[in-house]
Amino acid sequence: MPNHFNCSIYTVFPSPKQKIAYPDVTLLSDSLSLARGEYLIFGPAHCVGCHSKKEDEAAVKNGEIVALAGGKFFDTPMGNIYIPNITPDFETGIGNLSNGEIARAMRYAVYHTGRVMDQECLLRI
DSSP states (O other): OOSSSOOSGGGTSOOOOOOOOOOOOOOOOSHHHHHHHHHHHHTTTOHHHHSBOGGGHHHHHTTOOOOBOOOOEEEETTEEEEOOOOSSOTTTSSTTSOHHHHHHHHHHOBOTTSOBOOHHHHHHO
């Protein structure tokens, strides 16, 4: 699996590169903002459903807080989907991406490479 923000079947079905500017972002680290982010990740955004370890699936279904990770694999009729690590790890996660690159991926479903995210990610964002 590549060491970049790549959760997609785009390796099977390439899409045109999208020219969407990186949004201006202000990082908030107050407890209320962090709690909202955790709520979204483990709640309505369903990030943890894919970006967690396979062995944590039961805990996720029970509403437990588990470590985010990558590496899950889904074999679908449209192709194979490999889920990336979206933790701040510099080697296997998104630690090398700028805040603008991450914000663009979350807001507009466009990877830092310019490719559009696969449909599964688009449905969940």
